[in-house]
Amino acid sequence: MHIGELAEKTGLSLRTIRHYDEIGLLTASGRTEGGFRLYTQDHLSRLILIRRMKPLGFSLEEMIDLLTIIDTLEGGESGSDNPEVRNELGGFISQAVERREKLQEQLNMADEFLDLLRRQ
Template identity: 45%
Template sequence: MKIGEVAARTELSLRTIRQYEDSGLVVPSAASEGGFPLYTDADVARLMVIRRMKPLGFTIEETAELLTAVDRLAADTPDTPGELDPDTRAALVARVRGYEHAATERVGELRAQLARVEEFANSLRARLP
């Protein structure tokens, strides 16, 4: 896919996608004959992870750390036994679990914030004639 299609699918701007490329969070899987980046479904999925982390307040560095851990775990398959020693694998799993826990906490905080905002909007609505 060209970057325009990726932008439409992910609802990210071209500029944002390029910033993520520049920071190393996503690397286009291929290039066209003219040298333009081309993206796969896996690249789009990676951008969606990044997109979902941003409103939860994760930094670029945290996003990179999570993606690195997920990539390393995904590379350690039965086809590549011994890629990760048990301690490294356990540390990576713990890191991903830590991010899952942090995301769950942040979702809870956002739900509470949304409830307060809805209460405020309802109070304003109640004051209107």
């Protein structure tokens, strides 16, 4: 699929997807004769995962690290049995849980604030 279709399906801008390509977070599988980037369904899934990380405040470097871990685990290489790789994944899971809890606290405070305003 072309970058425009990928952008439409993910809700991300063309500029963001191009940037992700430039830094190696999401590398196009190829280009058309006209030079347009081409992406697959796997790219779409990867981009959706990246999009899910953004609200939790993961940096681009952290995203690259996590995607490397996932690639290792899904690659069927010896990494899938590697306790160090599993431990790194566990660290990301812990961070995601903590960040989600913090967001939930902020949402609860926002709800309380709205309730106070509505009672005025």
